[in-house]
Each structure stands twice: as structure tokens, then as C-alpha cells.
Amino acid sequence: MNQPPTTDEFVKGLWRDNPVFVQVLGMCPALAVSNTAINALAMGLATSFVLLMSGISVSLLRRFIPREARIVCYICIIASFVTVVDYAIAAISLELYRSLGAFIALIVVNCLILGRAEAFASKNTVGRSVLDALGMGVGFTVALLSIGIVREILGSNSLFGIALFPDGFQTWTVMVLPSGGFFAMALWLLVVNRIKERQALKEPAQ
Amino acid sequence: MTTPVQQPVTSVWSMYRAIVGIGALCALLIVSVFKATEGRIADNRARFLASAVAEILPEAQWTLAVAVDASGALVEASEGAALPGYLGFDADGNIVGAVITGIGMGYADNIRLLYAYSFELDAITGFKILESKETPGLGDRVEVEPHFLASFDRLDASLSPGGDALANAIVTVKQGEKVAPWQIDGITGATITSEAIGRILDVSASVWVPALERDAAAFAGRQPHEEEQ
Numbered sequence: 001m002n003q004p005p006t007t008d009e010f011v012k013g014l015w016r017d018n019p020v021f022v023q024v025l026g027m028c029p030a031l032a033v034s035n036t037a038i039n040a041l042a043m044g045l046a047t048s049f050v051l052l053m054s055g056i057s058v059s060l061l062r063r064f065i066p067r068e069a070r071i072v073c074y075i076c077i078i079a080s081f082v083t084v085v086d087y088a089i090a091a092i093s094l095e096l097y098r099s100l101g102a103f104i105a106l107i108v109v110n111c112l113i114l115g116r117a118e119a120f121a122s123k124n125t126v127g128r129s130v131l132d133a134l135g136m137g138v139g140f141t142v143a144l145l146s147i148g149i150v151r152e153i154l155g156s157n158s159l160f161g162i163a164l165f166p167d168g169f170q171t172w173t174v175m176v177l178p179s180g181g182f183f184a185m186a187l188w189l190l191v192v193n194r195i196k197e198r199q200a201l202k203e204p205a206q
Numbered sequence: 207m208t209t210p211v212q213q214p215v216t217s218v219w220s221m222y223r224a225i226v227g228i229g230a231l232c233a234l235l236i237v238s239v240f241k242a243t244e245g246r247i248a249d250n251r252a253r254f255l256a257s258a259v260a261e262i263l264p265e266a267q268w269t270l271a272v273a274v275d276a277s278g279a280l281v282e283a284s285e286g287a288a289l290p291g292y293l294g295f296d297a298d299g300n301i302v303g304a305v306i307t308g309i310g311m312g313y314a315d316n317i318r319l320l321y322a323y324s325f326e327l328d329a330i331t332g333f334k335i336l337e338s339k340e341t342p343g344l345g346d347r348v349e350v351e352p353h354f355l356a357s358f359d360r361l362d363a364s365l366s367p368g369g370d371a372l373a374n375a376i377v378t379v380k381q382g383e384k385v386a387p388w389q390i391d392g393i394t395g396a397t398i399t400s401e402a403i404g405r406i407l408d409v410s411a412s413v414w415v416p417a418l419e420r421d422a423a424a425f426a427g428r429q430p431h432e433e434e435q
Contacts, residue, residue: 064224069225073224077232080232084239098337
């Protein structure tokens, strides 16, 4: 497939095929690390970097990798870029590294990354793979940030560590616990599906 | 009637070439990034360690790295010691306390922590987690839960009359059941992690406190070398 890159490759990951709200992929980090907005943003950016670099690598090497050995090759490539991210975050900020904990290493098993390598990058040019990875990465980051913002505001009465409401505000402790991730996720799924439903109802009339 | 589609057979050489080639490229990438970030990560760790020591032993003007040798004696630590302790000194060279590194298994992985020991109180007076992969929102509550942290205002670590063991084992009890000064008030919902903290402190203090009480006085009056802070 040597079709020229189109903006649709990028845009589809933001809304129509959003990895979290539509494909419901990568739920482990989406729910576990989104207890604060900064953690969600850092995890989103780290995953996007791995998605982009593994997409480029798989696309470049797609004729070199035999079909039978593709999964082991993809995992090797993805794990290497996750290790790069692991070292990079530890070098940038040890505090951030500590707060993301085990979830950096777990990017390796994020099915979104392997899924895009197998379904898209292995069959398309580097240009299209870059746009696809960027779109999916931005969509994943925005989704994680949406969940993180809700959880941090309600659970910690702050946003990006900055206090929001006066002392009288009673924080919802459950929102920073793992169950809060499910509540915030359900809330956003409700909103996204409602908007999509209304769009679908309007489309035949146009 | 349809005929089965013949899949092209991939040669063994192609498979080896792809797997070994990609493996070698990945190894090269990892080693390169490791070498590029090694110094920065070491600096970050050293800065974090220094701030952690200053946080739990604020009286110390400078520290000296020490270790417990095979015979149980307190000696100056060699560079790169696995679990060093630090004697804290004031400006006159008086020992104001010690900070010790402890490690042990938590819920998800090893927990590495620092704790402060006060010679004056015969007690542990604070701790700081250095490395932990405990569940966010659950296990990591050991760093913020007020009633748990209150146990470390003065956690008894006094020695038995013989001076070679703790008088009472440090232990984490269920939340609200702390009755003795050597007990840590646990956290409901973070039971395994809070119990692990108690276990790590007990194992480490059993080795370190006898050595500190017996040998630390020999280090009094020391002045900092240029590289020590």
C-alpha cells in the first residue's frame, strides 16, 4: 500500500477511532496512572513517543521482517523504545519517575502500540505510519488527560498540583483510588457516546 | 472447488537475519541511551538522596557514609556500598543522628527507604521512600497517611540489656490497635505495604542499631572532607 499520506490518518485517532474512548485499548495505564493530570500527561506523552518510534521502525523494516517472526520483532522494537523512555524520564525527573512507578515498563504490553504496529505500520509507508501514530498518540494523551483532570479536581481539589477550591470543599477520595478511574472513564464514555449518537442521528438528514 | 492458497515459505536464514539483526539494533539503541543518561540519572539520584537525608535528619550539617561489616562493626563505607548508612554531624563534629538505608519486598516489588535514628531518643524518627513500585492510590499511602506517619514521631528502637539486639521487634499492627511505642499503626487498604515497612525497619535496625550504639562514638569530632556534604 503506497497511498499518499492524508490528514485523515491523523484525525481518525483524535475522535472517530480514539484509542481509549472508542477502541477501549490501553486500559491498564489509562485507569491506573490517571489519578493526577500530570501523571496522565506524562504517561500519554511517553506512550505517544513509543507509538511514534515503533511505528516508524516497523514501517521502515516491514519488508525485512518475515511474517512468521513479526510479533517477536515488533515486541523487541517496542520494548527497546520503552527502555529508552524509562531512562529518559529517570534522567529528566526522578520525582516523575517515582510517581509513574511500574507503569512505564508496562507500556510494552499496551495493546494499542502492538495493535497499530500490526494493523497499520507493517502495511503502510513511513509517512502514513507517522501520521497514524501521531493521531493515535494525541488521542490517547487527550483521553488520559481528560480522565486525569476529572480525578484530580474531584479527588484532590487541585489541577496540575495547583489548589482550586477553598478549604470547605470535601474531596472525593474514591476518585484517586483505582475505582475512581472506572468512574471517570464511564463518565467520559457516556459523554463521547452521547455526542456520537447525536451525530449519527443528524447524518442521514443531511 | 477452490484450491488451497500456497503461502510462500520463508527461509530460516531470513528469520535469523530479521530477529538477530533487530535484536542487535535494539541492543545498540539501549546501550547508547543508557550511556547517554547514566550520568544525569546518577546526579538525580544523588540529589534526591541528599534532599531525603536533609528532610528526615534536618539537624545534620554534613554526613559521612558508613556501613556494617561482616563482623557487625561500623566502618566507613566504600564507594558504591549497596545499603549505606549516614552519620549526621553538626558544625562542631558532634553526631546528631544517623540515616540508614533499608530494603525489602513490598506488594509489587522491593521497597527501598531511608530512615532516621536518634541516639538521644533510642528511636526511629522518620523515614522516606527512595524506590517503590507500590500501587498508586493504595500502597503509596504509606508516604502521606497522617496516622501512619505519626508512629514515626518516636518509634522505639532501644536495645536489649545485652546491647546486641532490639529490645522489642518493630512491627506494624492493624489500624487503631497500636498500644506500644515500637508498634506502627497500619493502614487499612495498604496492609501489605505498611507491614512491609515495619518488617524492613525491624530487619535493618536489628543489624544497624547495635553497631551504631557501640561504634558511632568513635567517629565523633570528624570534620567533612571536601567531597562530603
